[in-house]
Amino acid sequence: MTRLRAFAAKLCGWVAGACVAAMMLLTVVDIVLRALASKPIPGVFEIVELLLACSFFLALPATFLRDEHIVVDMIDGMAPRQVPLLKRISAALGVAVLALMAWQGWIAAKDSLIFGDVTFDLSLSRIIYWIPVLAGMIVAALAALVMAASSDADRRKDDA
């Protein structure tokens, strides 16, 4: 289970990292083409925005699986025994927040599809942008669920 969790986190990180690399390369190529041939890549902003959505949301499950959220951990020193329970409660709250976001996002995405929303330059369907957002939210909710169900021993194994 621990290994599987670590692999899943890495997989999310690899895909999101590849999107960041693609964003960087695309922007650099656009700069070079614009400077040398006055021919920028058409719709580069829109592709960067898509890659940005992919990099943010596809890495989000890893934040849960790696327990790398930004937290105020002053309580660790005051009540160390309560920390595992608090972590599980936090993960359960994470499930609720992400599930709600995904549900409402799903409704908004359906509206976008019905209205035929497209981007300005490349006329890309907005639903393409919604796919990584929803996929990331759903997988992150599942990741939070796994963390909420993980025993303290499992977490300690992860930390080690």
Add this chain to the structure above:
Amino acid sequence: MSVAAITILCVAGLLALIFARVPIAIALAGTGLLGYAALDGWAKALKMFGVVPFQLASAYSLSVVPLFILMGAVASRGNMAKELFEASNAVFSGIRGALANATIGSCAMFGAICGSSIATAATFSKVAIPEMRRHGYDSAFAAGAVASAGTLAVLIPPSVLLAIYSIVAEESLPKLYAAAFVPGILLAALHVVAVFVVARVRPDRVPRVAAMKLAARLRAAVGMWKLGILFFFAVFGIYLGWFSPTEAAAAAAFVAIVIAFATGAMGWRELVDALLETAYTTAAIFFIVVGAFIFSRFIVLTQFPNVLAQWVLAAGVRPVSIMLVVIALYFLLGTFLDEVSTILITVPVTLPMVNGIGFDGIWFGIFVTVMCTIGLISPPTGMTVFAIQAQHPEIPVTRIYLGTLPFLAADFVLVGLLIAAPSLVAWLPSLLGM
């Protein structure tokens, strides 16, 4: 229930959740949703809850964040810190406190590129602290110097924190970067002055180290070239009109990778690690941005920032008194909140009030960032102090805090200067015609 009661309940709930170790992003999103629903009904609140993450995820202005983080991740793996420390040491060689000043100079330059105070402090604690201790420096002072110098990373451009502020305050990032130059260099200079003061008062803590020969100094100074090139692409490229901030970040990250590969400091494995670190860090920051935007939608709905600003103006409170309260607020928050959360949570409330007493959003961005540098070395949760303690467990954390005191004083001197002379911030942007 009245708007005021809902606002107080939600803010209290937010603080309770944060202290109960709930991730800040989740605490912000949850309380923001509940508050919004209490004021405007569940239908609108849920709709907002589903749409905000999508709007932010595809906001082009946010693309600067992962690209600058990538540049920093590559720079911190590319052996640039040691060369820079040696180069800075060559510059200050021969004067009392040279090694501490070299630490401040190299942290300022490295931190500017790296963007992360914690990464800068962690990197230089391995490079600078052993060197200072070897030459007889007091351990607490050496660690305090690195912890404090690491905080310069969030102020000197290009700064990820300023990029986040520009998004939440809707201010121009190039203008913010231009505005941060003078205060950033001034803060580094004040830290140098702090070293000289300690060297004069307690010379036993800061021994004199033999001067390097001129040829050796020149050879070492050449070691700055890599960060010089990155700085040129990341910052000057924007003001030369070559790049937008996102393009500057992409070009600088690309050049960092090329330099690291060309000098043999990095291979494919390290590049993959840097990309993984970028993805993980970006996701953690972004999730807080989402939570903070949801919470700020609720705060805007309460009209609390405007009411507060109007009340302050109507009450005729002196601007200096207001600024003292704002300083106290940020000092307090800095003792337990990280700098990204501090900015995202507070700016929607404090900016209108500060605008009301005559300070603009650019000035406030620099002011808040300086306050964040103070939070990074303030007990009980000074993050750069912890980063150093993790590398040097033999130095007690209380001694590191004591070592930061001269630099904390320097930080507060800058805060005073910013309030007394706001033109320190406005001078460079107006010179550049921004």
